[in-house]
Amino acid sequence: MSAPIGRTRARGVDTLSLDATGSRNALSASLVSALAEALADCGRDPDVRAVVLTHTGTTFCAGADLRDPPDPHALVALLRQIVELPRPVVARVTGHVRAGGLGLLAACDIAVSSTAATFAFTEVRIGLAPAVISLPVLPRADPRALARHYLTGARFDPAEAVRTGLLTACADDVDDALAPVLEGLRRSSPEALAETKRLLTARVLETFDRDAAELTALSARLFSSAHAREGMTAFLEGRDAAWVV
Template sequence: MPLVRSAHERGITTLTLDSPANRNALSAGLVGELTDALTRCGEDDSVRAVVLTHTGNTFSAGADLRNPPPPEALVALLRRIVTLDRPVVARITGHVRAGGLGLLGACDIAAASRDASFAFSEVRIGVAPAVISLTVLPRTDPRAVARYYLTGERFDAYEAARIGLLTVCGADVDAALAPVLDGLRRSSAQGLAETKRLLTAKVLEAFDRDATDLSALSARLFSSAQAREGMTAFLERRDPAWVL
């Protein structure tokens, strides 16, 4: 069964993360399928923009702790979103955790329903939001993201919009996105591609400068003793040993 489904209507291709059994966790398989689907969108002249959404109550729970992708594969996926010469729009009607926030940061526009929730939960399993910082840090308020990186606290959609993770949130996410999609359909392919290059130039500088080091940091942390304890505790639904 595919982990990413694709549909097309009036210039908009919708890619749906469809692995609800593990809350659309970023497994090696899902990351590979999504990267390939985005590449196909970039090769299809009928695609004016891409909407990235999900089945189930979670956009993405972050890395699949049982079958995680290599850090380099996650870097490649995030870079594929950033460099795609079509706008990528996140549509969220559920929760987003850890690595899922890296996808959100890579998208050009992001909308969520007001009952969505967000958390950088890496510190609570003994790792750090390393690779996803490539897309999150350029988009977000530094003081706010310091708090949420360091504490792993959960925050709501209104706070996510305030700190720059979301473009818009509301009771009806599709109503909030309707003028966005209409605007994209009225825009030329060339205009969208060149405008996106202007908007993503600084983000790509971060990839070129930091991606290798952040991938190495992620690999080192995930192989550490504290991460093994944190991931085991998470899977066993208990507190890790360091909780005071």
């Protein structure tokens, strides 16, 4: 089996690619572990100025892998690792993002997508709630817009994701949009970048400190519920869940 994370480097910027296209880059236990290891390597390497988190295939991340879901504690640790990494983390999205994938975006410092991307918090449609991913999402997103997206599970476009605060920007050519961002990071002092990131993420980390235990327990409880079993079974079988009217 090939590694679920690809890695390349160009002028001090390491690009980590979610590379499990067979599962639409869903957050499996193995992908979460591999991404955490790659991020740790980047954080230890003094030659890494910034990290770009991107993907292969047409989906950035389909959310949790329902056949091999990660332990909620491991997902919390991964999201916090992105927030705390002493390097800016920039999400580059050219495909679709669902559920837990939006947690990855919210944990990143800067997130840019193509105009072809789509987004949805689909948890409620399979009997779950966006519990763990709320740790980075809630401090950074507009509450009124988020209520609509959390409660309906409906798909929304990149312009709405920018307005909601889940994206920094969207563009027809995502690489053209990212070029000045990466150039700015390359021209900045590594020590100053780390300290500036601390200022920007303080509120997000307060949410982790306050709510992580409660939301991890909620996630575990919902995953083992009868509604979640029905919702996930219905999703895997390509049918409506029993509660759909």
